[in-house]
Amino acid sequence: MHKSLLASGHSLAQPENQLRFFAEDERFPRFTERLQAATEWPLKPQQLQVFQVNLGKMCNQVCAHCHVDAGPDRKEIMTWETMELCIQAIKNTPSISTVDLTGGAPEMNPHFRPFVEALSQLRKQIIVRCNLTIILANKKYNDLPDFYKQHNCQVVSSLPFYAESRTDKQRGDGVFKKSIEALKLLNKVGYGMEGSGLELHLVYNPAGAFLPPPQEQLKADYKAILQQEYGISFNDLFAITNIPISRYLNYLVKSENYEAYMTKLVNAYNPATLQGLMCRNTISVGWDGYLYDCDFNQMLDLKTASTVQHLSTFDLQALNHRAIQVNQHCFGCTAGSGSSCGGEIA
Numbered sequence: 001m002h003k004s005l006l007a008s009g010h011s012l013a014q015p016e017n018q019l020r021f022f023a024e025d026e027r028f029p030r031f032t033e034r035l036q037a038a039t040e041w042p043l044k045p046q047q048l049q050v051f052q053v054n055l056g057k058m059c060n061q062v063c064a065h066c067h068v069d070a071g072p073d074r075k076e077i078m079t080w081e082t083m084e085l086c087i088q089a090i091k092n093t094p095s096i097s098t099v100d101l102t103g104g105a106p107e108m109n110p111h112f113r114p115f116v117e118a119l120s121q122l123r124k125q126i127i128v129r130c131n132l133t134i135i136l137a138n139k140k141y142n143d144l145p146d147f148y149k150q151h152n153c154q155v156v157s158s159l160p161f162y163a164e165s166r167t168d169k170q171r172g173d174g175v176f177k178k179s180i181e182a183l184k185l186l187n188k189v190g191y192g193m194e195g196s197g198l199e200l201h202l203v204y205n206p207a208g209a210f211l212p213p214p215q216e217q218l219k220a221d222y223k224a225i226l227q228q229e230y231g232i233s234f235n236d237l238f239a240i241t242n243i244p245i246s247r248y249l250n251y252l253v254k255s256e257n258y259e260a261y262m263t264k265l266v267n268a269y270n271p272a273t274l275q276g277l278m279c280r281n282t283i284s285v286g287w288d289g290y291l292y293d294c295d296f297n298q299m300l301d302l303k304t305a306s307t308v309q310h311l312s313t314f315d316l317q318a319l320n321h322r323a324i325q326v327n328q329h330c331f332g333c334t335a336g337s338g339s340s341c342g343g344e345i346a
Helices: 002-007 015-024 031-037 080-091 112-120 144-150 164-171 175-188 215-230 246-254 258-267 271-276 295-299 316-320
Strands: 050-054 098-102 125-129 154-158 200-204 236-239 282-285
Touching (some): 015 246, 031 271, 050 080, 050 295, 080 112, 098 112, 154 175, 175 200, 175 215, 200 215, 246 258
Parallel strands (some): 050 098, 050 282, 098 125, 125 154, 154 200, 200 236
């Protein structure tokens, strides 16, 4: 039982302990049982379209919901040699249309700018998952809005809520005001403005142990309030379910919300989300070059179930024939309208 694991002093910060935690908890059905019932077991990939790259776990923030467990003290950073392997894999895979850069704060990687410059030459859509406050963290980052614009990057930024208290509770004191200031700087160069072609999307994450409200209603509320109160414009809003792993799993257990939250996820399971799961058209690349089916599996150290587990042996054909690794956390992506890095699925 999971209580014995915690009582023995094991930390849920370790991926192997999270997996053991799921394995020992017998209160909930296995996610594999849901896939079998939908004749989707084993879960197989579709055409590879999104190449998601974690540039490192270093971040200028320490967010309560962060599944990467990122922070200023993290030293894991992708090297330029690994980035070159990324570039080669993308060149050799014409079906890849999007390169999704994440972290930590991806901009804190010392090779971030030359990597973006190299990717822009490949004529792929580049997404940068910017936490907004990095733009103001140091003067060397102040020109990031212009840099994003120069390379036509799509900017996706977390803003947990349009109220200061809720955002700061989740992301740290003062984060909301800094985020608003950064959004204004992005708007100033054209991001989120009608007709500019520069896309700025916001991300909503629940601040507690509950599922996101309907995405379209949230988007309408965000647009109205951010425009009225701060004069801020943006293109779209992605409502993303908090996945019960890493820092968020630790919060659920410590606050005694884990059982109730998992019950919500399991009861809200929606088989209509299975076709649109991001793991089916995405490969997630760790800072050290290892390959995963999604960003969440990466944090659980669940490498691809394939003969190809590292960029150095990247083989699209082998990856296309793999079975996608699943576990109990997958109930998060399949609850309600579903959840992906692009928001709702169904």
